[in-house]
Amino acid sequence: MGNNLRSRITTLCVGLVLLTTLLSLVSFWWSTSKFQAEKVQQNITVAQSVYKQYLKSKESLLLTAAKVLTADFGFKQAVATRDAATISSVLYNHSQRINADLMLLLDLSGRLVSANVNAQNFADNLQPLMDELLNNAEQSSFVVLNNQLYQVILLPVKTPRTIAYSLVGFKITSAVATELKSLTGMEVSFVAQLDDFATSSLVSQPDNFQPITYFTNKTTARFFAEYLAYENEQIALPSLQSHPINLLLSADLTSSYRDIEQLLLTLITLAVLTMLFGVITSSLLANNLTSGLSQLVVIARQFAKGDYRFKFEGKKQSSEIETLVSAFNNMGNDINKREQQISFQAHHDTLTGFYNRSAMLDLLAKRLTNDARYTLVAIDIKGLRHINDKLGPQVGDGCLIAVANRIRQFSDELGGFHARIGGDEFLTVYPCAEVEQVKCAVADLLKQLQLAYKVKNLKISLRFNAGIVQYPEQGTKADDLMRRVLIAVDAATTSQQSLHYYQDGEDEAHLERLIMLDELKQAIDDDNGQLFMTYQPKLNIKSQKIDKVESLIRWQRQDGRWVSPEVFIDLAEQSGLIVELTAWVVETVIAQIADWSKKDIHLQAAINVSAQDIAHSGFHASLVATLNKYQVNPSVVTIELTERDMIENEAQGIKALQDLKGIGVKISLDDYGVGQTSLGRLKMLPIDELKLDKCFILTLHESQKDQYIVRSSITLGHQLGFSVVAEGVETAESLSMLHEMQCDHAQGYYLSRPLKAQQLEQWLEEYQRVH
Amino acid sequence: MLERASQLIAKRRFLLIVGALFSVSAFGNSINLVIKDQHGQVLPNAVVEIKHLPSSKVQSNLPTAVMDQVDKQFSPQLLIVRQGQYVNFPNSDDIRHHVYSFSKAKPFQLKLYSGQPEEPIKFDNQGVVVLGCNIHDSMVGYIYVANSDQVYTSDEQGRIELQTDTFPVQASVWHSLQTAPLDNKKLFDIESTNPLSITINTSTPAPRNTFGSKFREGNGQ
Incomplete structure (x- = not known):
């Protein structure tokens, strides 16, 4: 039997039935046996009284007969005559009359006078017998005479004095026993053991039949064992003291055993039937119970596989199961709902309901078939960050939803699909056959998108960048297409165009940039000479001494190819690697300053940093730590920032610059004159130096306008308390003009191109030797 | 019961007087006898007879004795007559x-029969005659037929006073309850005038008329 519910229920039911049956069986057995035993006892008691009554009446009969005999005058007369022949005939006659089997006449001394039967068989002197019988006057006794059992009575013959005794008796034969048996319903035996005599009502007597031995030892084979066949009761009959005679009543137990067995058999049959019934009903019950459960198990497995169809088949179940079924149903529905929700959330953007990026990739992969043609348009909302910052994220979200709606409208019309693939980026994919159609459609889309939006009662105009990729011409895999469309939209963003059609090879360039970035990172980490610093000297025009240098980074890749600093710094800025790069630069330059200082070369070095560096919270602490490390005076370090970098995060940037200034570091404004720095802003910047852009200097000696700008800028710088540096000085004329214009420092190829530290030292020696 | 006992005593006294008459008239020497049973108890109504040899002749002028039947009893219960004497059996019961x-x-x-029978019966043989009534089993009576003229009966104290003039003389003793057969008479000799004590073995008489009780029992009464 297993541990399952069905077998448990069945076991329980069958066990209960079995227990009940066994108990009732045992109790029936016990009570019936007891009842039967009592019945037998009762029968024996009845039999006893019956036999007593029987013998008593027999005795009465005997007594009556004997009395009649002994009182008969003729008899008395005959006895008185002492004539043997007469007496004998009288005895015979009277024995016939009263139907007595035995009739003896004894004289007073016990001698046999005469008998109704052959007298020779009797002992001559019957005095002992007579004496004992006289003691039981007028009561019958059982005696064995002449090998026969008699019930006898001894009566005196009186004339009127006793002149003789008459012994009258009935023979106790098996017929008597049989008659008693018919009255009592029991086997009746008369046993005179000492006289070696027995007679019994038993019909089929075995050889050498001894009633007592037979009846007390006789067994009968029944169901389980051999049982005694008779219940015996031995009763002493009135008899001679020296010759006891017993009556043996033997109740036949066979029928009682049979009755019990019959009953037991019936009970067992009933029990087996009940048990069968119990097994069947309990298994039906268990089946009924477990069929529901096993169905639920199947349904639960189905749920586990994600199939939430709920179909419960079966007859009417118990209310508990019904509850369970309905709970299962609810659970299935709830899980299904939740799963759909989760699945939707996993595949969709919660704000707009569009597919998300990964779902879009999956969808694309499915839709990209051989005969299909698609146009992928990535759309980037320009300046959404500003809207979020200024009008709050709710307005930003509102804008996103509004934009999404227009995109949906557009793409639905064309039978396409769409996704939100970034914070402010959407992608729409629609089937499109011709290139002309594409352009037309995209232009139409942008036009629609650029119409003003009304969000939270605000009228907002948005501008967009769009990148376009064609399937299958420009890519066949979903992720390629996705990457290329993003490259296209990035290109649109960087190129300030609103539209950019992906050009073949852009992807590879992008890939190349990624590789380069990886190598740059490796170069910073390894610091194995791929990256190195060059220093371009700055001439102090007034003193005609070289007292400053601008440190410039150079990168020669492992394969020997040079990478333009604009390219890799731009790359570092875009990827955030600029912070690490600047840290490396700062460390290298300050170490160099310290080195030079030891060589008694005193140069102030300028380091170019980006807006990201200034914004980086660790920059300040890192700089201070490095200065301390190399024991370098902060005043020999100049931080150069372009105008553009200063404008971004203005307030924060100014604060950071002020902090830097606080530790004694000098601040220089690079590329002054080509950016958007207003004079108003200029006066607020915490700078020490203005660095005129080289575009004014390169052709200074040829352009009158440049001369005006430079002269006024120098004057302005001086007026505002800044020193002024001119870079891009390539001719002696330019230098002399700058000298004349009282510019503080000059830098350019006329003096020297950027040099490695060692070359610079040589150059300085050479320079000092010449000048 | 009491009534019956007093009647019995009265009858015995009458018998004694009869016996005394016989003896006193004929002889001079008196001898005292005491009759006892085997247990030493005195026995009344024992009969002692003096033998005479040769036996005296049967007298012909003997009076007719009477054995009455009163209240389903013989009266007297013991009647002593001489050989040849007539006894009448009147029936006084109704x-x-x-x-x-x-x-x-x-x-x-x-x-x-009732009243007086036709004629008295002559008892011409000596011996003991046991009387019974066929329809009343409880009735028993004795007629002692003596051939001697000297017959005595013991009184309540078992005493007998004999009269004899010759010694030795042979006597016999009999009692209705003796264990010896009823016809037997125990002989003894009287050799002097010394008082004699004579013992007779007796048996207790069986209670009479107990059949009825058995019948009643037998009949379930």
């Missing part, structure tokens, strides 16, 4: 009796 005897001395029967 019921009939059937008096009989199977004794060798005188078997007879007087079939159912």
Whole structure:
């Protein structure tokens, strides 16, 4: 039997039935046996009284007969005559009359006078017998005479004095026993053991039949064992003291055993039937119970596989199961709902309901078939960050939803699909056959998108960048297409165009940039000479001494190819690697300053940093730590920032610059004159130096306008308390003009191109030797 | 019961007087006898007879003795007569009796009768005659037929006073309850005038008329 519910229920039911049956069986057995035993006892008691009554009446009969005999005058007369022949005939006659089997006449001394039967068989002197019988006057006794059992009575013959005794008796034969048996319903035996005599009502007597031995030892084979066949009761009959005679009543137990067995058999049959019934009903019950459960198990497995169809088949179940079924149903529905929700959330953007990026990739992969043609348009909302910052994220979200709606409208019309693939980026994919159609459609889309939006009662105009990729011409895999469309939209963003059609090879360039970035990172980490610093000297025009240098980074890749600093710094800025790069630069330059200082070369070095560096919270602490490390005076370090970098995060940037200034570091404004720095802003910047852009200097000696700008800028710088540096000085004329214009420092190829530290030292020696 | 006992005593006294008459008139020497049973108890109504050899002749002028039947009892219960004497059996009860005897001395029967029977019966053989009534089993009576003229009966104290002039003289003693057969008479010699004590073995008489009780029992009464 297993541990399952069905077998448990069945076991329980069958066990209960079995227990009940066994108990009732045992109790029936016990009570019936007891009842039967009592019945037998009762029968024996009845039999006893019956036999007593029987013998008593027999005795009465005997007594009556004997009395009649002994009182008969003729008899008395005959006895008185002492004539043997007469007496004998009288005895015979009277024995016939009263139907007595035995009739003896004894004289007073016990001698046999005469008998109704052959007298020779009797002992001559019957005095002992007579004496004992006289003691039981007028009561019958059982005696064995002449090998026969008699019930006898001894009566005196009186004339009127006793002149003789008459012994009258009935023979106790098996017929008597049989008659008693018919009255009592029991086997009746008369046993005179000492006289070696027995007679019994038993019909089929075995050889050498001894009633007592037979009846007390006789067994009968029944169901389980051999049982005694008779219940015996031995009763002493009135008899001679020296010759006891017993009556043996033997109740036949066979029928009682049979009755019990019959009953037991019936009970067992009933029990087996009940048990069968119990097994069947309990298994039906268990089946009924477990069929529901096993169905639920199947349904639960189905749920586990994600199939939430709920179909419960079966007859009417118990209310508990019904509850369970309905709970299962609810659970299935709830899980299904939740799963759909989760699945939707996993595949969709919660704000707009569009597919998300990964779902879009999956969808694309499915839709990209051989005969299909698609146009992928990535759309980037320009300046959404500003809207979020200024009008709050709710307005930003509102804008996103509004934009999404227009995109949906557009793409639905064309039978396409769409996704939100970034914070402010959407992608729409629609089937499109011709290139002309594409352009037309995209232009139409942008036009629609650029119409003003009304969000939270605000009228907002948005501008967009769009990148376009064609399937299958420009890519066949979903992720390629996705990457290329993003490259296209990035290109649109960087190129300030609103539209950019992906050009073949852009992807590879992008890939190349990624590789380069990886190598740059490796170069910073390894610091194995791929990256190195060059220093371009700055001439102090007034003193005609070289007292400053601008440190410039150079990168020669492992394969020997040079990478333009604009390219890799731009790359570092875009990827955030600029912070690490600047840290490396700062460390290298300050170490160099310290080195030079030891060589008694005193140069102030300028380091170019980006807006990201200034914004980086660790920059300040890192700089201070490095200065301390190399024991370098902060005043020999100049931080150069372009105008553009200063404008971004203005307030924060100014604060950071002020902090830097606080530790004694000098601040220089690079590329002054080509950016958007207003004079108003200029006066607020915490700078020490203005660095005129080289575009004014390169052709200074040829352009009158440049001369005006430079002269006024120098004057302005001086007026505002800044020193002024001119870079891009390539001719002696330019230098002399700058000298004349009282510019503080000059830098350019006329003096020297950027040099490695060692070359610079040589150059300085050479320079000092010449000048 | 009391009434019956006093009647019995009265009858015995009458017998004693009869015996005394016989003895006093004939002889001079008196001898005292005491009759006892085997247990030493004195026995009344024992009969002692003096033997005379040769036996005296039967007298012919003997008076007719009477054995009455009163209240379903013989009266007297013991009657002593001389050989050849007649006994009348009047019936004083208002019921009939059937008096009989199977004794060798005188078997007879007087079939159912009342009042006076036709004629008295002559007892011409000596011996003991046991009387019974066929229809009243409880009735028993004795007639002692003596051939001697000297017959005595013991009184309540078992005493007998004999009169004799010759010694030794042979005597016999008899009692109705003796264990010896009823016809037997124990002989003894009287050799002097010294008082004698004579012992007779007796048996207790069986209670009479107990059949009825058994019948009643037998009949379930």
